Structures are given as structure tokens and as C-alpha cells.
Amino acid sequence: MAEFMGIPLPVLFGQLLIGLFNGAFYAILSLGLAIIFGLLRVINFAHGALYMLGAFAAFLMGEWLGLSFWVLLIAAPLAVAAFAALVERLLLSWLRGLDPLYGLLLTFGLALVIEGLFQWRFGVAGQQFPMPASLSGTTILGPLILPHYRVFVILAALAVCLLTWAAIERTRIGAILRAATENRPLAEAFGFNVPLLMTATYAFGAGLAGLAGVLAAPVFQVSPLMGTNLIIVVFAVVVIGGMGSIGGAILAGLMLGLAEGLTKVVYPEASNIIVFVIMAIVLFFRPAGLFGKAA
Amino acid sequence: MADLLNIQGLQGWYGESHVLHGIDLTVRPGETVALIGRNGAGKTTTLRALMKLLDRRAGRIELDGQDLMALPRHKVAGRGLGYVPEERGIFTSLSVAENLRLLPRTGKGMDDAQIFEFFPNLRERLSSDGGKLSGGEQQMLAIARVLRTGPRLLLLDEPTEGLAPVIVQRIGQMLRALKDQGLAMLLVEQNLSFARALADRFYLIENGRITGSFDRSEFEAHADRVAATVGV
Numbered sequence: 001m002a003e004f005m006g007i008p009l010p011v012l013f014g015q016l017l018i019g020l021f022n023g024a025f026y027a028i029l030s031l032g033l034a035i036i037f038g039l040l041r042v043i044n045f046a047h048g049a050l051y052m053l054g055a056f057a058a059f060l061m062g063e064w065l066g067l068s069f070w071v072l073l074i075a076a077p078l079a080v081a082a083f084a085a086l087v088e089r090l091l092l093s094w095l096r097g098l099d100p101l102y103g104l105l106l107t108f109g110l111a112l113v114i115e116g117l118f119q120w121r122f123g124v125a126g127q128q129f130p131m132p133a134s135l136s137g138t139t140i141l142g143p144l145i146l147p148h149y150r151v152f153v154i155l156a157a158l159a160v161c162l163l164t165w166a167a168i169e170r171t172r173i174g175a176i177l178r179a180a181t182e183n184r185p186l187a188e189a190f191g192f193n194v195p196l197l198m199t200a201t202y203a204f205g206a207g208l209a210g211l212a213g214v215l216a217a218p219v220f221q222v223s224p225l226m227g228t229n230l231i232i233v234v235f236a237v238v239v240i241g242g243m244g245s246i247g248g249a250i251l252a253g254l255m256l257g258l259a260e261g262l263t264k265v266v267y268p269e270a271s272n273i274i275v276f277v278i279m280a281i282v283l284f285f286r287p288a289g290l291f292g293k294a295a
Numbered sequence: 296m297a298d299l300l301n302i303q304g305l306q307g308w309y310g311e312s313h314v315l316h317g318i319d320l321t322v323r324p325g326e327t328v329a330l331i332g333r334n335g336a337g338k339t340t341t342l343r344a345l346m347k348l349l350d351r352r353a354g355r356i357e358l359d360g361q362d363l364m365a366l367p368r369h370k371v372a373g374r375g376l377g378y379v380p381e382e383r384g385i386f387t388s389l390s391v392a393e394n395l396r397l398l399p400r401t402g403k404g405m406d407d408a409q410i411f412e413f414f415p416n417l418r419e420r421l422s423s424d425g426g427k428l429s430g431g432e433q434q435m436l437a438i439a440r441v442l443r444t445g446p447r448l449l450l451l452d453e454p455t456e457g458l459a460p461v462i463v464q465r466i467g468q469m470l471r472a473l474k475d476q477g478l479a480m481l482l483v484e485q486n487l488s489f490a491r492a493l494a495d496r497f498y499l500i501e502n503g504r505i506t507g508s509f510d511r512s513e514f515e516a517h518a519d520r521v522a523a524t525v526g527v
Binding site for chain 2: 172175176178179181182183185186187188189190191192193194
């Protein structure tokens, strides 16, 4: 069997694919966190709960309404975004102008409440979510075994990240968002409805988390605590990419997924901590993260 | 002639600090008014109060008879105020072109051709980052972007601060041309010769209070008082 540095190629490619798959989730989730932090200056600890809400929204709408996976891929993130818009208007908007610590505490508490309610209603056992039939097979390309659904998730995540980046960097609404991120009061004084923009931004970031939740549902079990562990890694990804850096969040997400996958092949015992080791090294040499700007 | 801008008894606070103590000031259509005072007298704060950028305000602000006090901050500029803030307020993460075309139009503003006629430098720097411009270019961009929106009144906060004399002269020429076109301006300035060359009327401000006002023709008669107010 072909090998690379003593590692069988199918094993290496398999782990790289899993790494890229995980990286796709890191990228979507950290992108949402970065956008929210950039404009609202809120460290959104509810992001893991919103990811879980996306998965549950897809599961429940599928069960109750019989909607197809493709419809759920749009409907569930929209439902999460609508919920997040309410949270921003009714709760977070009261904290504007206060220390970011208040936003962190509020979203942390919110995550506990949401996850607690779902645990109370559904228990901690995971719910099965069917994989769409059209994406359930695999393709074998030499040493590569490509599960169709995982490839779809990677491509979908890349498309979502690129479209979001392009919308922020290349459109007028993106320019308004960047201006408001840089100087919120001045952007408002120039005529932009920044409070509305903040609500929309929080809803959009939450919608991305919801989308990640729907994409995760067929592979991971849909459970109330599915976002709890993931969110810690995603925060490390955001810190490595640079707080508030859109491109940094996307690239760091994908790169760290790959780094995790490689570590599983080379030294599996370290695979759970490699992201945090990289974070410590990056912070030592670049305290603002790989792509962040020093304050 | 009815006033374009009418400020009566304007008070303002930064947090708990009471910084404006009842400003009364008017600007007529087509008129250039200079607000003169030393650092910390309340000049910038008066403009910030107009744009609702203070924590708390009281008093009355009317533009063309319409009350501005009750409007949310994002609707103030839409009534026709073109704000050129202190230190220019250029968005450094945006290109020059994005900065120039970002602000929503509120009236019949200048088009690109007219803007580049006034500010030819900007045409060559359109793709540059806003933060990479020189101080003079940033000031021109700050003025150009509000002229595009079609303001009825230009609020200029220290437009000559930190600029080389040749650039100050250039900005003076541009503002003169705008004045000749009938655009009203409220100018906050410490550079007395610049303000004197441009303004039709003057207000003196000290410790958040208006302490005097006079016409251009009376400037000489008030020269000692002006010097004492500005601290030269």
C-alpha cells in the first residue's frame, strides 16, 4: 500500500478529509462570531446554543412538517436568525455602550437557559436525523474515499464563507457594515440606522450558526449539548484568526481543522489539544491573532 | 431672512460633565458663520451636539424651522446637515472610493465630475485605502463625501488643523468657491486668519457659553476681545 512518511495514504487522506470537514464547521461558526464581535462588540457565548438550535429546528421541522433536507437547509437558519433578532432587540440592545463583559455574561446565561430547556424537553440522548438520500453514497478515487455528504458540507461551507466575505468586502451594505464596525457613532451620524444594522448582523451571524447546525445534523447526533464542546474550539479559532477578522476566521477555521486531522494521524493523543497549543503559540508571537489588527 | 439653523439654549453633557451651558446661535441661508474659541471651550462639542453625538442634550435646534432634537441620530444628517468631523473621520478600512460614495444622499449633491473638479487629487487615489491618504487629502475627502450628499448646511470642525500652509490655502479656496455657490457653513476654527477670510459672522465661545457675536465688518473693532478669547 502506498505510504507517506510511513503513513498509509488512505489513512492520511481520510483524516485530512475529516479535518477539512471539521474545519468547515469551525469556519462557518467562527465567521459568525467574528462578524458579531466586529460590529456589536459582543463575545457571543450563545453561539454554540444557536448551532444546536439550528440542528433542532431542522430535526423538529422535518419531523412535524415533513420538510425535505434542502428546504430545511434554508428554513432552519432563518428560524434561528429570527430568534436571534428577537434576542438582540429585547436583551442585547440594552447593553450597548457597556463593557463587553456584560454581553459575554448575558449570552453565556442565555446559552445555559436554551440548552437547559432542550435538555429538560428532549433529554441528553441524541436524536437521529436522516442523511439526504441524494448525498448518502461514497466515491472512491485511488487512495481517496470520498463520502458525498462530507464533500458537500466542505463545498457548501466554502461557498457560504466566500459569499459572506464578498458581501462584506465588495458590496455597499458590506462597506456600511465595515464603516459602522470601525466607528459606530459616526456611521450613525452620517445617516445609517446602526441599531437596525446591529440586529441584522446578530441575526445573520446566528443564521450562520444555525446553518452549521443543520449541516451537522445528519453526521452528528442532534443533542442539546452538541454545541457546548464545539464552541470552546471555535473561540480558539477566532482568537487565532484575529478577533473581528472575517478572512482570518475563515482561514483559521479551515487550517485548524486540517491541523487537527493531521495530528490524529501523527500523534492521536494530542488531537484534542492541538488547537489550543497553536492558540498559545500564535498569541505569544502575535497577540492580535494571525490576521487581526493590534488595538 | 428666516434662519436656516436656529439653536436656542443648547445644553450638553458628556456623562456627568455639563459642558454646554445654553448656546444661542443662528446661521442664515448662504451665510458662513465661524465659532471661535480656545481648546476645550465647547466648539467641537457644539457641532457634536448638533449631530446628536453627545450623551445628553437639552434646548432647541431647528433646521429650516424643523425640530432636530427629537430625531434619532441616524435621521439628523438626512435633514441636510453635512458634518465634517474633527480629525476627518475617514473610515480607514474603506477605500477612498467607498468613503466618497458611502453616505446616503439627502439632496441634490455633487456628482463625481463636480467632485473631481474641486478635488482633482481624489480621482487618482480612488483605489487607495482611506487611511493611507495624507492629512490634506483626508480633509478633502471628508469635505467631498458630504458635498456628494447635497447638504443645506456644512458643519466644519477645525478643517485646517494640522495641515501645511499650502493645503490650508487650497482648502480655503475650495470653501470660498462653495460659499460663492450659496452653501451655508458653520465653521469651528482656531485659525483666526482662515476664519476671518471666510466668515460673514462670528461667535465667541468660552466655557460652553457664547460670550459675544459680531459681523465681519466689526471684526477689527473686536480684535482684542477675539485675541483674548482664543488666547493668542
